[in-house]
Each structure stands twice: as structure tokens, then as C-alpha cells.
Amino acid sequence: MDVVATLLPILLIVGVFYLLLFRPMQRRNREFAATQAAIAPGVRVMMGGGLIATVVSVDDEDVVVAAAPGVDLRYTRQGVVKVLAPPVPDSPDSLTD
Numbered sequence: 001m002d003v004v005a006t007l008l009p010i011l012l013i014v015g016v017f018y019l020l021l022f023r024p025m026q027r028r029n030r031e032f033a034a035t036q037a038a039i040a041p042g043v044r045v046m047m048g049g050g051l052i053a054t055v056v057s058v059d060d061e062d063v064v065v066a067a068a069p070g071v072d073l074r075y076t077r078q079g080v081v082k083v084l085a086p087p088v089p090d091s092p093d094s095l096t097d
Helices: 002-037
Strands: 044-047 052-058 062-068 071-076 080-083
Touching (some): 002 080, 044 062
Antiparallel strands (some): 044 052, 044 080, 052 062
């Protein structure tokens, strides 16, 4: 009984560390991997500094994005923070004359 009382607090601390540190880190790693897999030419992305651009080309290490017509920027793939959903066009019902 004395051994259980000694090990129980240690096991609880290990469990709390797992729930508070390791699980969220694993979730962030899965989200980052999904973002990296979704990078393709023509996709709108948000870069680490907040720049929103369209991907022009992708290779193993770099991403070339078009920030404006004629302005191509080269970033590392890790600089892509978020892949943005394409804008939804307005429906004809929402237009008023």
C-alpha cells in the first residue's frame, strides 16, 4: 500500500504532462503536415508574416508565390502558415440592382 501511495503522485504528474504538453504538440504537427501537403500551384496561402499570396511553383524546399502581378517571392516551405480556402463567388440572389 505504501508503494502505491508513493507512485500515484508521480503517475499523475506524468499523465498531466502528457495531456498538457505532448497531445497538443502532436496535434500541431499533424496540422502542419496537412498544410504542407496541401501546397500546390494556384492555391492561395498565408505566409508567416501575414502576406497572402498565390503559389506559383513548389519544390522540395522552396515555394514561389505571387504577391502581386509581376512580383514573385521565394520562401521556404515552412514559411507557409495556412492554406486559404478559395473565395466563394457571390450568388446571383445576393446581388441587388
